[in-house]
Amino acid sequence: MSNYSEYQGIMRKIADIQYASAVLNWDQETYMPSKGAAFRAQQLATLAGIGHELSTSIELGNLLTKLSVDTTLTEKEKRNIKQSLKNYNDNKKYSTEFVQELSKTISETFQAWQKAKTENNFGLFAPFLEKLVKLKREECKLLGDFPHPYDALLNQYEPGAKTADLEVLFTDVRNQLVTFVKQIAAKPQNKDNFMFLNYDREKQWQFGLDLLKQMGYDFEAGRQDASSHPFTTNFSAQDVRVTTRINEKDLNEMIWSCIHEGGHALYEQGLPSEEYGLPSGEYISLGIHESQSRLWENNVGRSLSYWKANFKTLQQTFSENLASITFEDFYKAMNIVKPSLIRTSADELTYHFHVLIRFEIEKALIEGRLVER
Ligand SMILES: [Zn+2]
Structure with missing residues (x-):
């Protein structure tokens, strides 16, 4: 078996674990009865731990090192190896215990959010949110030096994105759209x-x-x-x-x-x-x-x-x-353009403010400006 086929085999196994977790997550958000919550958080944490061990194995590391200098690969294969090596090095920064703890906390926080939403009681959600933010701040430290700690998290969603660039972008959006929304509000609706x-x-x-x-x-x-x-x-x-x-x-x-x-x-x-x-x-x-x-x-x-x-x-x-x-x-x-509290049913224009406000809140949370240190 070639090194590349071996690499594909390991990557597919990791994907199997991650997608099996995704099925459990989907079920958690759709059909799972409320009493299933605690064991579900545990099941997801176990799978996250197994996935992490596979993603950081010495075997995978050695293969990626060999493949990263293999000149016989096609352009697409080279690109896959480059990206996988980056992910591998990022994954190595976490301990399996941290990955499991984060996974468990995310499930528990989601379950608490659902209950808090149904009962309209933020107090049910607050302690879980606090714990999750604390873990996320720790994660920023694990991931290493970035100009802004939030960059570390941003990169997981938008590779290469920087907090400083988004601040410029959102300032521009705010300056232009606030005036525009006010102009619209002054007209017949x-x-x-x-x-x-x-x-x-x-x-x-x-x-x-x-x-x-x-x-x-x-x-x-x-x-x-x-x-x-x-x-x-x-x-x-x-x-x-x-x-x-x-x-x-x-x-x-x-x-x-x-x-x-x-x-x-x-x-x-x-x-x-x-x-x-x-x-x-x-x-x-x-x-x-x-x-x-x-x-x-x-x-x-x-x-x-x-x-x-x-x-x-x-x-x-x-x-x-x-x-x-x-x-x-x-x-x-x-x-219609009408400011509202729910992002998913917001209009085309005011939707941007939901994203902007979320960015500002998340940045403040990660900077430690909204929680007790
Ligand atoms: Zn979407």
Whole structure:
């Protein structure tokens, strides 16, 4: 067996462990009964530990060192090796105990968040959040010297991104968009009160499925379920799952989460299966991922042509609420600008503020400005 095939074999084994964890995570957010929480956190931590041991093995390290100077490899193979070697060196900075502790804390924090949300009680979530932030600050130290500690975490999502660059970007966004939102607020507003009437859950569910089918989402390589926070997850390019959130008093939540998550899912379903487990079979960065969901949401989902094709069906489905609504009113409602508290159903313009505020909060947490040291 060639060194490269051996490398592929190890990488696929690591992917098997990671995707098995993803299945357990998906279940945790969709179907798991609440009493299953403690053992689930333990199961995920065990798998994270096994994955970490495989990802930092001497065997893999030796192979990567040999392959990194192998001139017979194709360009794609060289790129995979370069990326895997970088990941290998990053993984080596963690102890298995830390990886397990972090995984367990993430599960417990998620479970506490879900309970706190249902009971509208931040106090249930606060101690877990505090513990998670403490671990994340430790993680920044483990990962080494960066101009800003938050860079270490940012890099896991957006390789090469720097806090300093984002500060410039967000200052620019803030300066221009705050004025723009104020200008819009000073004008007569579009009406969207008909979006907040009573919309039957089952009918919404079916409409969402139809939107996904229309986008080209492959239901033989995926499925949709309900969750507290809409998300997309995948266990390979052949099994990419989306979730949605249905609010009977707000039709926006289903529409935007289906189109947005559908955009994420199309990206994952389009990844090459033959590259499973290798960097070339994975998404390139979360910025690119989000560009796909936001492209569908804003450039397609809020366009005139999109609703020309879909409004009649929506109107017939919910004739009790929409019979007297004209196409023009509806199209305007789809493009309303109105600050709100929920990012996933925010409009095209104020959505940016949700991201900006999140960045500011996370940066302050990591700098230790929002927690006791
Ligand atoms: Zn997204």
